Amino acid sequence: DTEVTQTPKHLVMGMTNKKSLKCEQHMGHRAMYWYKQKAKKPPELMFVYSYEKLSINESVPSRFSPECPNSSLLNLHLHALQPEDSALYLCASSQDQWENRAGYTFGSGTRLTVV
Amino acid sequence: AQSVTQLDSHVSVSEGTPVLLRCNYSSSYSPSLFWYVQHPNKGLQLLLKYTSAATLVKGINGFEAEFKKSETSFHLTKPSAHMSDAAEYFCVVTLLAGGYNKLIFGAGTRLAVHP
Numbered sequence: 001d002t003e004v005t006q007t008p009k010h011l012v013m014g015m016t017n018k019k020s021l022k023c024e025q026h027m028g029h030r031a032m033y034w035y036k037q038k039a040k041k042p043p044e045l046m047f048v049y050s051y052e053k054l055s056i057n058e059s060v061p062s063r064f065s066p067e068c069p070n071s072s073l074l075n076l077h078l079h080a081l082q083p084e085d086s087a088l089y090l091c092a093s094s095q096d097q098w099e100n101r102a103g104y105t106f107g108s109g110t111r112l113t114v115v
Numbered sequence: 116a117q118s119v120t121q122l123d124s125h126v127s128v129s130e131g132t133p134v135l136l137r138c139n140y141s142s143s144y145s146p147s148l149f150w151y152v153q154h155p156n157k158g159l160q161l162l163l164k165y166t167s168a169a170t171l172v173k174g175i176n177g178f179e180a181e182f183k184k185s186e187t188s189f190h191l192t193k194p195s196a197h198m199s200d201a202a203e204y205f206c207v208v209t210l211l212a213g214g215y216n217k218l219i220f221g222a223g224t225r226l227a228v229h230p
Contacts, residue, residue, distance in 0.1 A: 004158075031215070042205055042220035043159070055215060090158055097215035100147045101166040103207075104218065108158040 001026040006091050006107035014115055015081060021110045023074040023091030031055075031097040032074040033104065034066060035090040043090055049074060050097040081114045088112075117142050117210040121221035129229050134193040136224045138206035141187065148189045149207040149218075150180055159205065165189060176200070201228045 004025045013019050023032065031050050035043035048056035049068045063085075065077040074091055088111050092104040122137040140146060147166045151159040163174025170182045180191045189206060206221040 006158075040223075042223055045217065048215055050215065056213060088156070092159075094216075098211075100209040100211065100216040101164070103147075103149050103151075103161045103164050105161070106151075106159040109156075111156060 002105065004091055004093055004105050004107035006089075006110050008110060009108065010111045010113075012113045012115060013078065013081065015083070017081075018077070018079045020078065021076040021089055021091075021112075023076075023107055024072055025093045025105070026072055027093065027105065028071075029093035029095055029105070030071060031094045031099065032068065033092040033094075034074070034076050035092060035106075037088040037090055037109070039087075047076075048097060055097055078112075081112075083114050086112055086114045117146065117208050117219050119206050119208050119219055119221040121204075121206050121224050123224050124222065125225045125227065127227040127229065128196045130198055131195050134191070134196045134200065134226065136191040136204050136206075136226065138189045138191065138221060139187055140189060140206070140208045142208060147209045148180075148182065149209075150174065150178070150189075150191050151205045151207060153203045153205065155202070162191070162204075196226075196228045198228050198230070201226055 007022045034046040037043040046060045047066045052068045063080050067075040088109045090109045091107040094104045118141045120139045149164045150162040153159050163172045165182045178193050204224045208219045210217045
């Protein structure tokens with residue numbers, strides 16, 4: 001298995017809702033990432049998990065809460081989002097957080113719309 | 116510090132003609148460089164990577180890139196464009212910072228392919 005699987009593919013939520021995005025990989029990668037991508041822009045890093053521990057938080061608002069239940073799963077819990085949080089949320093993984101030769105494997109993303 | 120400049124925000128070619136997407140990088144050490152492709156509403160797919168082995172790198176779908184240290188360039192080429200090549204292309208360099216290898220994205224080049 002050489003894929004990163006993200007669910008759901010599309011999500012519409014109100015500003016008072018609580019929802020979660022899910023990411024799964026079975027490549028044995030020990031680093032996993034959440035990115036946010038706005039239209040016509042490159043992805044922006046949000047969080048890095050290394051060996052199931054939060055390694056990097058790029059000053060992301062607390063309404064985004066990541067979780068890594070095990071080495072294959074990464075969740076992003078969403079609460080009280082704003083319309084400007086509407087974007088494509090991408091999950092990625094790599095061998096480990098020091099890997100710089102193989103590149104990252106990205107999922108297909110979750111298209112989030114906040115209404 | 117590492118940075119990436121994609122010299123064209125939009126490139127338009129006719130089907131069957133060559134493709135050239137230009138990328139210049141800045142790096143204080145020998146970099147790892149990547150090209151990713153993103154089709155509309157999809158995740159990022161790794162096209163090819165340079166990691167200090169051969170300077171001419173072959174990727175998927177007939178794409179190639181040549182690492183030129185003297186010109187600090189890593190341009191992406193394809194001899195003959197297909198309609199299915201229409202997508203956004205990102206040139207990426209890695210930066211070792213904060214204890215992990217961070218991906219530094221270029222702004223992206225949108226490739227349009229006309230019949």
